[in-house]
Amino acid sequence: QKEVEQDPGPLSVPEGAIVSLNCTYSNSAFQYFMWYRQYSRKGPELLMYTYSSGNKEDGRFTAQVDKSSKYISLFIRDSQPSDSATYLCAMSEDDMRFGAGTRLTVKP
């Protein structure tokens, strides 16, 4: 079993839809949870950062962490074509582990 599991998709939604992206993990020592967005032929950029369990909201993006279930989510409200990218979850205790990334396409 991989340390971090993420469905690679692809995921295709119409513009305006609510998108839900998820990751599960096996290492209960992880304390820091992140979501990165990677556009084609670019480096990953940090989107959301959460420490331990709970929710964090930033504009149209909401990150949730449920440590008891070892499950993290990223919600995108009112999705836009510019949100089309690969989204990678990441988590760390001493060093960062990444999920495989979910490729999202938002169609106009």
Add this chain to the structure above:
Amino acid sequence: DTAVSQTPKYLVTQMGNDKSIKCEQNLGHDTMYWYKQDSKKFLKIMFSYNNKELIINETVPNRFSPKSPDKAHLNLHINSLELGDSAVYFCASSVRGGFYGYTFGSGTRLTVV
């Protein structure tokens, strides 16, 4: 001002050659990393340096040798390139421990023919 810059962006080379990729960060971060991203987009850590000292060295062939002349630079030298080395290599940096996330460069697309 580019925070983490890598050169070159693209590298096409023949099997058996030796090549280097350079990375520089101007964020004042203490820790720098090299990641390999395969065709399925999976990011795998290769090396991590904290203030010029190697702290992570994952299972990577010893043909790959990182060099950190100072804490703002982490270069990657690859000897005897193989077809399987073709991938995108990302440099990243963070504050010590990386707890607040990494800043990535734009990547070096290496193609070995």
